[in-house]
Amino acid sequence: MAVVVMKEYESLTKETVISLAIELSLFSSEAPLVCEEIGDGNLNYVFRVTDGSGEKGIIIKQALPYAKVIGESWPLTLKRAKIEASALQKHGEYAVGLVPKVYATDESLAITIMEDLSHLEIVREGLIKGKSYPKLSTDIGEYLALTLFNTSDFALHPFEKKSLVVEFSNPELCKITEDLIFTDPFFDHETNDFEPALQAEVEAIWNNNLLKLEVAKLKRSFLTEAEALLHGDLHTGSIFASEAETKVIDPEFAFYGPIGFDIGLFLGNLIVQSFTRQDDQRDAIHTHIQNTWNTFCAKFSECWKKGESDLYKSIEGYEAFVLEKIFHDSVGFAGCELIRRTIGLAHVKDLDSIENHEQRILTKKQTLKAGERLIVSRHEINSIDAVIELLGEIQ
Amino acid sequence: MAVVVMKEYESLTKETVISLAIELSLFSSEAPLVCEEIGDGNLNYVFRVTDGSGEKGIIIKQALPYAKVIGESWPLTLKRAKIEASALQKHGEYAVGLVPKVYATDESLAITIMEDLSHLEIVREGLIKGKSYPKLSTDIGEYLALTLFNTSDFALHPFEKKSLVVEFSNPELCKITEDLIFTDPFFDHETNDFEPALQAEVEAIWNNNLLKLEVAKLKRSFLTEAEALLHGDLHTGSIFASEAETKVIDPEFAFYGPIGFDIGLFLGNLIVQSFTRQDDQRDAIHTHIQNTWNTFCAKFSECWKKGESDLYKSIEGYEAFVLEKIFHDSVGFAGCELIRRTIGLAHVKDLDSIENHEQRILTKKQTLKAGERLIVSRHEINSIDAVIELLGEIQ
Numbered sequence: 001m002a003v004v005v006m007k008e009y010e011s012l013t014k015e016t017v018i019s020l021a022i023e024l025s026l027f028s029s030e031a032p033l034v035c036e037e038i039g040d041g042n043l044n045y046v047f048r049v050t051d052g053s054g055e056k057g058i059i060i061k062q063a064l065p066y067a068k069v070i071g072e073s074w075p076l077t078l079k080r081a082k083i084e085a086s087a088l089q090k091h092g093e094y095a096v097g098l099v100p101k102v103y104a105t106d107e108s109l110a111i112t113i114m115e116d117l118s119h120l121e122i123v124r125e126g127l128i129k130g131k132s133y134p135k136l137s138t139d140i141g142e143y144l145a146l147t148l149f150n151t152s153d154f155a156l157h158p159f160e161k162k163s164l165v166v167e168f169s170n171p172e173l174c175k176i177t178e179d180l181i182f183t184d185p186f187f188d189h190e191t192n193d194f195e196p197a198l199q200a201e202v203e204a205i206w207n208n209n210l211l212k213l214e215v216a217k218l219k220r221s222f223l224t225e226a227e228a229l230l231h232g233d234l235h236t237g238s239i240f241a242s243e244a245e246t247k248v249i250d251p252e253f254a255f256y257g258p259i260g261f262d263i264g265l266f267l268g269n270l271i272v273q274s275f276t277r278q279d280d281q282r283d284a285i286h287t288h289i290q291n292t293w294n295t296f297c298a299k300f301s302e303c304w305k306k307g308e309s310d311l312y313k314s315i316e317g318y319e320a321f322v323l324e325k326i327f328h329d330s331v332g333f334a335g336c337e338l339i340r341r342t343i344g345l346a347h348v349k350d351l352d353s354i355e356n357h358e359q360r361i362l363t364k365k366q367t368l369k370a371g372e373r374l375i376v377s378r379h380e381i382n383s384i385d386a387v388i389e390l391l392g393e394i395q
Numbered sequence: 396m397a398v399v400v401m402k403e404y405e406s407l408t409k410e411t412v413i414s415l416a417i418e419l420s421l422f423s424s425e426a427p428l429v430c431e432e433i434g435d436g437n438l439n440y441v442f443r444v445t446d447g448s449g450e451k452g453i454i455i456k457q458a459l460p461y462a463k464v465i466g467e468s469w470p471l472t473l474k475r476a477k478i479e480a481s482a483l484q485k486h487g488e489y490a491v492g493l494v495p496k497v498y499a500t501d502e503s504l505a506i507t508i509m510e511d512l513s514h515l516e517i518v519r520e521g522l523i524k525g526k527s528y529p530k531l532s533t534d535i536g537e538y539l540a541l542t543l544f545n546t547s548d549f550a551l552h553p554f555e556k557k558s559l560v561v562e563f564s565n566p567e568l569c570k571i572t573e574d575l576i577f578t579d580p581f582f583d584h585e586t587n588d589f590e591p592a593l594q595a596e597v598e599a600i601w602n603n604n605l606l607k608l609e610v611a612k613l614k615r616s617f618l619t620e621a622e623a624l625l626h627g628d629l630h631t632g633s634i635f636a637s638e639a640e641t642k643v644i645d646p647e648f649a650f651y652g653p654i655g656f657d658i659g660l661f662l663g664n665l666i667v668q669s670f671t672r673q674d675d676q677r678d679a680i681h682t683h684i685q686n687t688w689n690t691f692c693a694k695f696s697e698c699w700k701k702g703e704s705d706l707y708k709s710i711e712g713y714e715a716f717v718l719e720k721i722f723h724d725s726v727g728f729a730g731c732e733l734i735r736r737t738i739g740l741a742h743v744k745d746l747d748s749i750e751n752h753e754q755r756i757l758t759k760k761q762t763l764k765a766g767e768r769l770i771v772s773r774h775e776i777n778s779i780d781a782v783i784e785l786l787g788e789i790q
Contacts, residue, residue, distance in 0.1 A: 153618045153619065158618070159566045162564055166564050169557055169560065169561050171553060172554075174553065174557070187706055209710060209711050213716070216707035216710050216716075220717075223553070225621075226619050226620075312578075312610075312614065316604050317605075318608055318612075321611075
């Protein structure tokens with residue numbers, strides 16, 4: 001892998017991107033290169049460079065030193081580019097083919113040069129259009145098991161694990177999650193954003209001591225439990241897919257945290273789809289929810305049996321304890337994701353694009369109800385089928 | 396605080412120590428300095444320098460690049476000197492007067508220059524002689540609450556906490572604990588060291604799947620739960636005291652771990668005393684056990700009420716949940732300490748110095764039994780008084 005010679009940070013343009021691609025010999029020297037900016041420009045520039053044949057492309061992603069999230073710009077560490085590139089590489093070692101290849105990085109320019117995935121579609125967009133991506137849950141279940149097991153104490157020597165914990169210390173991006181997922185939606189905070197028709201439901205959340213106590217416990221887990229190198233933001237907008245392929249992108253929130261957080265975020269985003277779809281379209285989503293967890297378990301068990309690094313892995317009951325802990329955490333984190341995507345700062349198009357007002361409010365109320373029940377009852381929910389049953393009770 | 400000019404590492408001698416004390420102006424220039432080496436030379440040199448008047452002294456502690464622990468020498472990171480000095484300073488910010496003052500440090504020489512505590516006695520030695528140090532449990536209870544609460548997410552901004560997690564990453568010394576406390580004693584491992592008369596009890600431990608499952612969970616907690624900046628080795632040999640003073644020394648195992656680990660190690664060492672003492676001498680120890688926990692709780696609650704850093708602190712039931720979790724962890728970690736101090740590599744003089752063979756073996760069997768019960772039943776033990784009752788059932 002090439003490492004670009006260190007430079008001072010400067011915002012790239014289409015022209016400097018092409019110079020960089022030539023400098024790095026990423027294309028044959030005669031190719032007539034074409035560059036376009038395809039990002040949304042809120043947090044990063046995303047440039048796509050092709051050689052004119054339309055066949056070969058690369059992506060150059062550059063982190064911007066600010067985020068346009070709450071109306072105005074807000075300074076944000078450039079270190080996230082390094083975290084993202086390193087996480088893609090580390091996860092790519094284990095989940096082979098399920099993350100984009102990294103060709104080069106440069107820490108001072110805050111760029112990652114990687115595989116072009118423009119032939120794929122963002123899963124959230126496809127799901128909203130009614131697609132169901134047959135390989136999605138098998139691929140994500142395997143991705144979760146392989147990346148999370150293999151970066152945990154169950155697989156790594158403690159020196160290597162602790163060195164990764166330090167490398168992936170990510171305070172600024174973790175703080176965004178701590179605030180926007182675990183705190184603000186549960187208090188009357190200015191970052192919240194909800195429709196007036198939800199006022200009563202939102203106030204009920206703010207006044208629900210039991211719910212907030214359980215969220216406090218989940219936040220504590222997020223703050224303290226360094227179980228594995230998480231993606232950290234595994235919603236359906238962080239996944240590219242087609243009928244044949246699945247690729248997980250954008251791990252700039254990567255850090256050592258509780259395994260259930262990645263699983264819970266993904267399941268939470270599938271659960272949103274279960275609420276937004278018509279009855280007869282839900283089965284594909286429910287199958288994905290079940291298959292994600294079941295594939296994760298099967299692959300995690302396979303990894304558990306293989307390694308020799310921990311004598312305790314052979315103790316009867318230990319693997320079951322670990323998987324049960326991960327399951328209950330996942331259910332709780334999924335619940336937090338449902339609530340924050342409905343009333344917090346960062347919404348999802350799945351819900352907001354429902355045109356009929358009554359239908360949209362009903363769906364949002366159901367999503368909030370599901371979020372609450374998943375959080376509060378997570379220790380009584382003992383199987384992924386029980387999660388599907390709970391959704392059925394609300395729908 | 397002075398920082399010595401960086402040098403290459405070299406082992407200090409009495410002569411170089413005196414030069415260093417002069418260079419740092421730690422004494423008046425005319426004072427006739429006297430130096431003696433007072434350490435055991437296994438892991439560190441400990442030099443005491445006095446000005447001849449017998450009144451003023453300083454301690455210069457230098458880490459050695461190896462440990463003579465298992466018969467032969469074993470290389471050990473010098474970084475531990477830096478960790479120790481930084482932990483003394485960080486804990487000293489909160490537990491004022493309960494740790495030695497640090498006057499200077501030098502990372503390249505791996506030295507810490509600190510307050511001379513020669514007028515105090517190591518608590519383990521005093522307890523073995525039958526002393527009971529009236530202030531011990533109040534001081535240690537406060538030390539635990541102040542150091543652990545104030546370095547946790549309940550007190551610190553998340554950026555500061557995460558920066559301390561990185562600063563106190565301590566893989567080599569944690570590995571010693573992971574092996575010697577959590578793994579080796581529970582498997583037929585060459586580092587174990589036990590009397591032949593305990594063979595049956597030791598094999599019963601090795602064959603006790605339920606016990607090992609619970610130790611696996613405690614080890615997992617030690618490996619993953621970055622709750623607070625621990626001392627990391629808070630046994631009664633790490634505490635100096637008199638009737639009037641208590642000072643916690645030697646935090647070279649400091650790292651971010653589960654709060655209950657420090658509490659459990661201290662309680663475990665008091666519990667050993669409960670078993671080695673005659674019936675009529677136990678009350679003072681039981682009072683210390685109860686008072687340590689009760690003082691910790693009272694002081695922890697006081698800190699909890701003060702700070703504003705976490706909105707969730709006001710949620711009904713959250714403090715009780717946190718204290719309950721800490722209590723059950725503490726009970727389990729105390730159990731691990733009892734077992735490893737009886738059959739693992741590092742014994743305690745409290746047990747090994749019992750001269751009568753029959754009495755010694757009986758006491759060690761009771762210690763093992765208490766260790767097992769504390770580990771396996773920790774979630775059913777709901778008060779510190781219940782711990783004392785359990786000891787009574789075994790005695």
